[in-house]
Amino acid sequence: MSIVKFPSSCNEIEIFKFCSDVHSYAGVNELVIDFSSMGRIEPFSMIYVAKQIRDFNKNNQETTILCRGHKNKEYAANMAFFRAFGLKHGREPNCKDGNEQFVPFTILRMQTIVDEASKEWKAAQDIIERRSEHLAKILSREEHGNLVDALTFSIREIMRNVLEHSKSRSIEYCAQFWPTYSKVEIAIIDNGIGLKQSLLTNPFIQVQCDSDAIQQALMPAISSKNYKGVRIDRNDPWHNSGFGLYMISRICRLGGNFLICSGDHGILLNDHGKQHIDLGHHIKGTAVRMVLNTSKLTGLSQMLAKFRDEGYDIAKEIKDVGMYTASAASQMLSRDFIRRVQED
Template sequence: MVYVAKVIREFNRNNPGTTVACCGFQYKQYPANMAFFRAFGLKHGREPNCTDGNDRFVPFTILRMKTIVDEASSEWKAEQEIIETRSAQLARILAQDETSDLVDALTFSIREVMRNVFEHSKSRSIEYCAQYWPTYHRVEIAIADSGIGLMESLKGNPYIQVQCDADAIQQALMPAVSSKNYEGIRVDRNDPWHNSGFGLYMINRLCRLGGSFIICSGYHGIKLNDHGKTHMELKHYCKGTVVRMVLNTSKLASLSHMLTQFREEGYIIARQIKGVGMYEASAASQMLSRDFKQNA
């Protein structure tokens, strides 16, 4: 719903002389409650940013970057701390718990994607919604931005070769790859929020434990699950980046233990790739393939 609303909204913006007609929406109660229709301009159902949903879902919400900056300034905190707080609030709403492995995993996953948007995308806002189905041991979270996209962002790293959107997505999924952390650039290692380039790698590893991870940017998308990797050629341009995370709650154990394991495996795999000093599309694809084989 986040993705479709985004595409329709951008189509309307780029084609002001075209009228988009909708039918059958009166009978679709779930998307109406999730504020899907209002998100792309149809006056039906809930408004975005409503907080009176049930205990297990977060309706379509728009979080503006200026709100994050203003809150951080008024509370004398780093912007990432505000993102951490909001991510934890969302996690507790979905999990209906204050502390648990699920809350930890959700907080981490939501925070890392939102941090990527805030630190790299140059987008003015973050859009998201989420649903938890306890009976099916499944949590689904979608997060989108309308920023510069992965290809343009990664061009800021001189060690990364990016020729197309597929290259950029594969690079972004590699461990220790970032547009703001590379040899020759000054990084404050004492800053707890310094960018290590492990966020998307860690999240997709979590999602692949019986769930799935989809990321789209530009004209391309990639889906990862425990069966492998699927490339998707989009028939339209996706401005910015959209991420869909599905976590299998029955597979989540201690988050700190899992993340430590994922990070160590990521370092090993990255070091094994020839020419890792210059990240290329072939190296990224090779890394992902080795990653799947190692964890089969």
């Protein structure tokens, strides 16, 4: 019998190490996951770990997975974490919305969005906009304001990316708002093709590894569907400009942070700059964590206008190179941090 212990911290490095430890036991007859040391757990940790355990179970059907030390973990059970990876304990995913400024583990089928759009004669992105605003209001317990606007925009853009690029059949998410700490965390994950495979459809982008792909995706105006020669209906308010992840990361870096993982790599962006993370395992699809400092959110339109203008300047310089390269993306992103720090 092999045992792997869940960490006491939900720090992303500890979570990635735990997932790598789980995968290292591929092929064993019996694996016990010990949750007795679990302390405070946050949304990203839940959706990321649940997916990794499910994927391990799918790829190692000869291995029996047992759990212990989980029965007194009420918050995780209430967020539907355990049920999300197959353990019969706590609430089921897709349970009713939280009533204490949280959104429990939810699995949303892409086909559900498409069906709703077809029924209402709307674009699928309109349905995503509506769902995003609904989630924003649940988290903030407000009907309007800067926080609702910022949350709606951020959730919408990530969900749009899943719909438009990932080829995933579903999207999984959960979220929590801690008013006392002026902190809100939204975690979203898909089961799609991942950033690398998506960006390879753009002939002007050089992507050789997952690190390259993530860096490219974070740059303004870089997209698998927006490049020279491709037909774009610029009258369509939902046409893909490649600015979504860039704009969200800028919002999150206002005292919060932005983490994105795909393949075998992750990048964390915050006030201190950029941190590359070797996951030590592979994730199918893309996982995103958005942490916003609610005390630093001002009018969304003014923030986005500033970020957009700076993004245009960066995009022009990158496009002048002719072929987008990861090294250029890395340098421009680092300079973007430096520029903002100097302005502050």
